[in-house]
Amino acid sequence: MVDVRKTLAAKYKLAHRFKNFGPVITSSDVEGFRGVKAKLSFEYPITALTGFNGSGKSTIGQLMLCGYKKLSTSTTRKRFYVKDFFPSSAADPEPFIRDAAVTFRYQTDKPEQPQELTISRAQKEWSGYKRQPERNTEYVGFTVYIPKVERRDLSIYGAANLELTSRNEIEDAARRVSRILGSNYDDIYFQGVSLKKREGELGIACRLGATYSENNMGFGEGRLIYTVRLLETCPEQSLIVLEEPETSLHENAQYEFVKYLMDVVDRRHHQIIFSTHSSVMMDALPPEGRKLLIRDQDGVKVFDNVSSSRIRTALSAGERGHFVICVEDKFAQSMLREILMRFDRQLIESVEVLPFGDNRAVVSAQKAIIHSGQKAISVLDADQTANESQGIYCLPGSLPPEKEVFHSKSAEKTLRENYGFDFPTFRTSFPDHDHHQYASHIAEKKSCSREVLESDCIRAFLDEVGATWYDSLCKKIRTAIS
Incomplete structure (x- = not known):
């Protein structure tokens, strides 16, 4: 099965980027808007901005919308200016400093030669818009969908006299929404309505033998249907900024929504930037699509x-007096905890081992934790490169920990005797099986707990290799945290 994350990464490579995505924003410098000073790059066509409240996520997203002229062929779409998002008033006399500026760098047909321009304030007006490339831009803020019952729409107050007009179909909308929400929809469309020469429309859903309008939908369902329509019908190669799209969506829907974003970007070559507090949505993206913003007195640091x-979670552990050890995934977390427990129980009680993703995410997390005033080191998988002067260590061995453990004779014996699973035969039959999924695959086949199975195999492996295998790493960790 094709991994759309890898497909998008290939399409977004520098040599192919302009052909596929047009003049996307590849990086930007922000200076002096709502106290935000930041530099960030966009290494993937979908970027999630996460961070604590007030870190600058919305400010950055809104400024990116101001980077384009509207399409010359468009008569209905609007464009955005800095003044649209940063109005000055008696209540907000200084939403930006005197020398506020935002610099955009756009991809061009010459891969190594981006176009750069800066929007800054000359006297009372903002300048720098004229040389901007054309692109359709869309802002999906919190008011893009307000339930009609809350704003007393004509479909509410005039419900008794409402007339139906034209019906607008959205191709494949029912299948896409069904996948995201985990419920089967037979049809989704938009129904035109009128009342005394006033025109409007209503989202309509058909499911489980019932047909109902958005006036009888929940907020999450209604907002999602509007968002899907926008992403499917706006011009190709649009820039779309979404504010916290996880609002009112359950966790699985959040995950599936990000999968949908990757699908629509693969088909229609949009650039999407969204703010979020959802770790589920962050984890659905590849690492290059995630940006953590941490704000301090010097501005906003991007990790x-x-x-x-x-x-x-890491900062909470640090505040409780624990030294944070950053690792790649839950298997590495379980393995290092078991190692430290065998080496020195007092040591394991003074640290918190937390997973953060691949090796880049681990090192970035370590830097973010240290930047926030807590103590942290990284322990990468054994197939990565250590930098002990920077507090970056590696697990023992030469392979990823899943391979070290499951390829061992002791783990093979444990799986055969305790779970009735022949791992050597499995490896022969599926030589390219992702080692990260070994435990999940076996647990599913044997209807058992993945966590327990992993622990059994890790313990058997450590019994086999003995303390000399991990003593050196433990001593280094003890020295680093002392």
Whole structure:
């Protein structure tokens, strides 16, 4: 099965980027808007901005919308200016400093030669718009969908006299929404309505033998249907900024929504930037699509590949007096905990081992934790490169920990005797099986707990290799945290 994350990464490579995505924003410098000073790059066509409240996520997203002229062929779409988002008033006399500026760098047909321009304030007006490339831009803020019952729409107050007009179909909308929400929809469309020469429309859903309008939908369902329509019908190669799209969506729907975003970007070559507090949505993206923003007195520091919820967990551990050890995934977490427990129980009680993603995410998380005033080191998988002067260590061995463990004779014996699973035969039959999925695959086949199975195999492996295999790493960790 094709991994759309890898497909998008290939399409977004520098040599192919302009052909596929047009003049996308590849990086930007923000200076002096709502106290935000930041530099960030966009290494993937979908970027999630995460961070604590007030870190600058919305400010950056709104400024990116101001980077384009509207399409010359468009008569209905609007364009955005800095003044649209940063109005000055008696209540907000200085939403930006005197020398506020935002610099955009756009991809061009010459891969190594981006176009750069800066919007800054000359006297009372903002200048720098004229040389901007054309692109359709869309802002999906919190008011893009307000339930009609809350704003007393004509479909509410005039319900008794409402007339139906034309019906607008959205191709494949029912299948896409069904996948995201985990419920089967037979049809989704938009129904035109009128009342005394006033025109409007209503989202309509058909499911489980019932047909109902958005006036009888929940907020999450209604907002999602509007968002899907926008992404499917706006011009190709649009820039779309979404504010916290996880609002009113359950966790699985959040995950499936990000999968949908990757699908629509693959088909229609949009650039999407969204703010979020959801670790589920962050984890659905590849690491290059994640940006963590941490704000301090010097501005906003951007950390790549990391989720704010995981950093929050790490900071909470640090505040409890624990030294944070950043690892790649839950298997590495279980393995290192078992190693430290065997080496020194007092040591394991003074640290918190937390998973953050791939090696880039781990190092970025370590830097973010240290930047926030807590103590942290990284322990990468054995197939990565250590930098001990920077507090970056590696697990023992030469392979990823899943391979070290499951390829061992002791783990093979444990799986055969305790679970009735022949791992050597499995490896022969599926030589390219992702080692990260070994435990999940076996647990599913044997209807058992993945966590328990992993622990059994890790313990058997460590019994086999003995303390000399991990003593050196443990001593280094003890020295680093002392």
